[in-house]
Amino acid sequence: MAGSTSQKPGVLMLGIVHHAKAEFEKLSEVADVVQVTTGTRDEFIRDCDNGKYDNIVAISRTYDSITGRFDAELVSHLPSSIKFISHNGAGYDQIDIQPCTDKKISVSNTPKAVDAATANTAIFLILGALRRAWIPQLALREGKWRGESPLGRDPHTLTLGVLGMGGIGTATAKRAAALGFKLQYHNRKPVDGLDRQFASNEVPKYVGFEELLQSSDVISVHLPLGPATQGLIGKKELSSMKDGVIIVNTARGAIIDEEALAESLESGKVWSVGLDVFEQEPKINPKLISHPSAVLLPHIGTATIDTQKEMEILVIDNVKSAITQGKFLTLVPEQKPLLAKV
Template sequence: MPSQMSALLIGEITHARKEWKDCGSIANLKEYPLGSREDFILKCRNGDFNGVYVIYRSNDSNKITGNFNEELIDELPESLKFICHNGAGYDNINVAACSRRGISVANTPIAVNDATADVALFLILAALRRIAPPFQAVRQGKWRGGPNFQLGHDPRNKVLGILGMGGIGQAVAARAKAFGMKIQYHNRRPLPLREENGAKYVNFEELLKTSDVLSLNLSLNPSTKHIISKPQFDIMKDGVIVINTARGPLIDEAALVEALNVGKVWSAGLDVYEDEPSIHPGLMENENVVLLPHIGTATFETQRDMELLVLENLKEAIQSNRLKTQVPEQKQ
């Protein structure tokens, strides 16, 4: 462990600034609030960040440095041992490259569960009721949307299939259960019985074939990109509802648009997109799709909790040479 321990903040801290400054009692604090990928790499090469032991990677830092891919990771200072990322998703960090360099990575699960699950349930209910047309119509002076108004569906007794039953998936299940939905899920492996809370474990194909509503709550990685595409839509129930609050590239958007256009998918609720902030024109034009601009964790409370969890990881790294919420790939 270096004698002059340094921590580098990339981007900004908005809700836990005082707590970041307090970390000055255990580390030399450095900041890189603005810049570019080229400038950041140049500073790495020039030794500006020599001695940095841990990086705090803020929620919006990707706009500054771009992805922490193998190219960038190879430029990081030799002293670096930990990256503490603010976000539950970390697909913009090449974890394998970090592991090869002996760098441990943390993310922010748990802190995001409730807010993301709230948005997922909002989208489930909105998609079931096909809420977008009457929501827009009332502001245009068209009561209920005029003669094209359509009835929606109740959540009660609908089968909610959750793909990815981690913390967020379990929080979605608990909320949906209160609305009378029947919960089934698919994971890499079944949960312990005590954690299922009445949910039924099924294989991937059965999940697709038997769910009335499908909620995506899994991580994005090379094996899960386009995990939902045309072959998967083809075996789903006619009139299925698809919800995504995880990562956009989990769904092949062109295939989703086609499934919506032919009525295979009755409606969809999306908070994330394959090429955000760009959204597929076919989704924008389809009034049966409920669209949100990636606001799953956009609450004051959750944003502060996320920042505080990153700081907990940072302090654990400096004081104990470990992380509180290390990413699963490095714990296996």
């Protein structure tokens, strides 16, 4: 606990460990662990200012921890002893990286652990959007059998554009290849080694951002949210897409201008959408909720027992590595040059 005379480094867990309980308990073998599951952001800041956490070296946090975002204000109150923040999530827009870097605090996330579950969700939404699946589902539940169900589209006749070819984007492309899609992608730069991950006739083609928008029949978004990607797809970008394009987003809602997307869906420019994320979660644009060609999920891309446990284990493994080796296993990309030591 904080204030202990033990020589073990202090670790603060913000939030509840639901699945990796055994692994979390073993963390106490190498650290003095304090867990906080109740309280408020203001109380946490006050405790930091009062010296309660002055022996803490690493913080482990869940996405919904009591503190809210680790923004510049909150980071400014963290004691100087803190050198590591281990975040449970592949996306880490809940943490402002620059203030952490300025204080020489390393930040980790959980890439790879989320790839399969999120890619599976993307494929589910792609197939659902291709069939505009909500229309026959609703008709069936209303006792109308098929009702006015429209004809759908087949993957093998279409080009899928993957926007963001990281772990999740690549996993999605691999699954899409099995469905017969012609594949193309845009990334900050071409990804090395894709030819070793796909069959020779399935290797995704690298294209520019504008070309991907203009030539894809289906666009699947897999970008992290940051200053460069916030509102990346707006009215201008939507207007440049093919008439009848299908858009799927399992990344972050704020990458797409939700009002512009809803308007494009209403006009028919966008044929259908499959969304697991929204711009102002949990609030959703009413135009999307009411539209029959919108297949919607409440941000459940990683919501499986298996993936949640794998994510929790990686968070704990990152903390162990931090306090025993002085560095994270999965440091966020912006901080790759920074190797903070305990």
